[in-house]
Amino acid sequence: MDTLNRLQSLSCLTQLEAAEDLGSSQLSVKQQDALNVSHAMLPNGKRIHLLKTMLTSACERDCHYCGFRAGRDFRRATLKPDEMAQAFMAIHRAGVVDGMFLSSGMTGGGVKTQDHLLATAEILRRKHAFRGYLHLKLMPGVQKAQVEQAMKFADRVSLNLEGPNTLRLERLAPHKAFMEELLQPLKWMEEIRRTQNPRLGWNGRWPSMSTQFVVGAVGESDLELMSTTEYLHQKLRLGRAYFMAFNPLKGTPFENLPPASPRRELHLYQASFLIRDYGFSIEELPFSPDGSLPEKVDPKTAWAEENLHESPVEINKAAPQELVRIPGIGPKGAQAILKARKMGGISTVEALRKIGVDPTRPARFILLNGRQPDFQLALW
The missing domain is CATH 3.20.20.70 (Aldolase class I)
Structure with a gap:
């Protein structure tokens, strides 16, 4: 050759x-x-x-x-x-x-x-x-x-x-x-x-x-x-x-x-x-007793369902390290939220969308000024 x-x-x-x-x-x-x-x-x-x-x-x-x-x-x-x-x-x-x-x-x-x-x-x-x-x-x-x-x-x-x-x-x-x-x-x-x-x-x-x-x-x-x-x-x-x-x-x-x-x-x-x-x-990390990660859901969502379902995170007060643990919010999304908070805060799922954060995944695990957003709103 x-x-x-x-x-x-x-x-x-x-x-x-x-x-x-x-x-x-x-x-x-x-x-x-x-x-x-x-x-x-x-x-x-x-x-x-x-x-x-x-x-x-x-x-x-x-x-x-x-x-x-x-x-x-x-x-x-x-x-x-x-x-x-x-x-x-x-x-x-x-x-x-x-x-x-x-x-x-x-x-x-x-x-x-x-x-x-x-x-x-x-x-x-x-x-x-x-x-x-x-x-x-x-x-x-x-x-x-x-x-x-x-x-x-x-x-x-x-x-x-x-x-x-x-x-x-x-x-x-x-x-x-x-x-x-x-x-x-x-x-x-x-x-x-x-x-x-x-x-x-x-x-x-x-x-x-x-x-x-x-x-x-x-x-x-x-x-x-x-x-x-x-x-x-x-x-x-x-x-x-x-x-x-x-x-x-x-x-x-x-x-x-x-x-x-x-x-x-x-x-x-x-x-x-x-x-x-x-x-x-x-x-x-959400391991099963045999050491396996969940098969049907990603590890971050599995962790949130266990840890945030009963205690959702207040978007307008959470520290950056708390924000990135919310499903659907990564480092860039967390920085966008922090920037928006300096401009008056975030009160609606529409406001999240405007700063580039899709609310579909985080909606179940967050509070906006003390109120949990309607899950269905995040789907539209």
Whole structure:
């Protein structure tokens, strides 16, 4: 295969990776000339076309869920670092893509594979003077010096934990070590961000960090996933946790398992945002006795039905951290409410609409000057 054909082949294999995609992994991906180009939103809110690809689809690991695991029968492809950099720059200059998410199958160990990823990033940044967005994967077993080097080239660095703990990872990927190979590099990354000058990072700042979990393949509970996610957000300043609803693939040990629910994936994302952005703790999330989030209602609404139904929040007096806990009101809505209060307050659902807050969801859980709005009014 020529370089472009190999790039196309490698790009199509990254569908299982969530990387700044708009929405969850269930949403559509834009295909341009058979390249996996996703509509992506960066951590700063900017939208770009992001090429998702990998250096090689060969892999020595045999993760039970993975489409390019060792021993699976399909045609492999590989690009050398200079080939990948040159091919990417060609489609970047053609206006097809703005940035790149770069991963790899693992051959010759994590350290050697990481060297190839770092070489690609260095060629892009130094030889081709590429200043656009670069998301670089860390390989299991990466060395601390390699983590630091990746942080000097990339806007985001990630390493997939896959499972929420050692027990679940052993069933997903029996030859990966949860603490030593996966969690430790994320700890190193936070240590570097905490102790070293951010001017050493790309564009004078350290990159954000993300990880991904496989959901629904090995019996892990939502509580397990959220407990690990809370730790990562609070202790390691994780920028984003991604959740991939398991889908069985032929030629893998998990090919006969049922697929996981996309709704479960969505609710895990919503719960992770409650922890990251809304001040919720793991103890406040509405888990059932078996550790599951509600299936038919989003976690925030489930929490509100239990905690706000009998004690609705007074919109004209509530603190910002109370406002964002009301279903249908996020950080922007809370700020709009605070601004309106300075102008005389909010007395009707129509006033909420005028400031950009749809009253449909919050109506059951709020008071307007001591009175609860008519639920039906919020539907029109």
